[in-house]
Amino acid sequence: MADFGFNEHHQNEIINYMRFARSQRLLRLKIIDSCFEELKDSRLVEETFTVDEVKEMLDGVHAVVRGEVEMELINTAHTNVVLLRQLFSQAEKFYLRLQSDISELENRELLEQVAEFEKTDFKTTNKTNQETHKPKLAPLNEGGVSELLNKEIARLQEENDKLKSRLRTLESQAMSVLDEKTKAERALKDLQRTQGDQQLSAQTKEISSLENTVAALKEDYERSLSANAATKKDLQENLITAKHELLRVQEQLSLAEKELEKKFQQTAAYRNMKEILTKKNEQIKEIRKRLQKYEPDD
Template sequence: MAELGLNEHHQNEVINYMRFARSKRSLRLKTVDSCFQDLKESRLVEETFTIDEVSEVLNELQAVVHSEVESELINTAYTNVLLLQQLFSQAEKWYLKLQTDISELENRELLDQVAEFEKAEFTSSNKKPIIEVIKPKLAPLNESGTAELLNKEILRLQEENEKLKSRLKTIEIQATSALDEKSKLEKALRDLQLDQGDPKDSVQAQDLSHLENTVAALKSEFQKTLNDKTQNQKSLEENLATAKHDLLRVQDQLSMAEKMVYIRCPAPPFALPACLSSGLPKRN
């Protein structure tokens, strides 16, 4: 059996789209067939036709078929755009940037692979029976779900990271300014070394010592802030990774529960992780 290299969930989504496309294609072909049938019943009522009459009939048929085919091609293009919009919208919620390779859409080998996949899935001998079951919709992971909580956490981490960067930049400016001032004072002190008896020497020495202490304190604060930022960022990344793993586990459990509902079997209860259960809406 042909495969597309996708997991079971995505392959089922592809099959659903192919089923939709087949139904639209079948409907449009029936419309084209009806155009020819209407022509036969309405115009081909005489035994003989002149060249002009045949040309007129063919032109009318061409106009009708052209309109039907053009309409279907436009509708197919718009449908594909809506499908891409759904995929890109879901990806943007997770800050992903999907890419497409338009050149691969005309790859004959890949097109043949899709044709084999469709043939294997929809031939009468291999076609799986469709069970008409009303699929219950689980509560979406939207504004009140774990997906929105993770999005908010990502935004919070980004804001905190920007604040830390701004603080580090301020400390770097202060440290640079203090070093420049120290260099100026050292130069002034060297200029005054010839006047050993001048009382200003002790004042300059005290100022220099005070400045050196200030620079040392700024360096210490800068290093402490840098260490705190590194540790804090590492902790936040670990918490975010844990939250994402919990979300994937919950989604997998929801998917299993939904499949159990489809076959009308009671789904085993499952417990949400403590870090995510607070964000989910309570069931009455």
């Protein structure tokens, strides 16, 4: 069998088209033969004809034959366009762009190769089977560009599925980190609240003690004032001194509170908690960057 560079399926498609073209050609030839037979039967009944009669008969046959040939050429061109339409429609479904070289249609070597193929390898059997079975165009699944395209589509789908799975994993990690951060912040607030309550309790006790002292001094002062007016000046000085002492103690308490807070910030628990929060914030920033890589904001 002549080799056109096609696989078996496409070779059979060419054979089917050549069968169709030959049947159309034979039909037109039969019509032309019938035109001449009709001329012989209807006009060639006399033994002699004049020049004008012969010319008239030839003109008539010429018109009929010319019309049949023209109709066959037009029908062949339209048939080829319909065939190309089927091929292009099938190619566009797979996003292919077919190209044709019109100059190759007059390539004598290729035309002779097709003629040789028709003479030696073109089979005319199984006409009945061909009439009853009209295969439709099937997708090109036997290698070539279509196979590469299908493989690329499958690869892209697989990669897309992997990216979706990766994205879901990152989202899960982000939610886990956010939960851990929330727990760490809650623990830090509880720790700060506990330390603050302890400091406030100590300060309240000391202030209460000082207030009791001031109240006792004031009571003594009033009692002494009522008992002995002479000691009024001394008691007033003691009261002023006590007030100054109270202010001094309050200032010391404030300094002690600041120092206590500073010491608390230097404790291992505070540093560990702060380090955990810092790491969690860095993890959240990294995950946000990775998320923006797969789903950038509009």
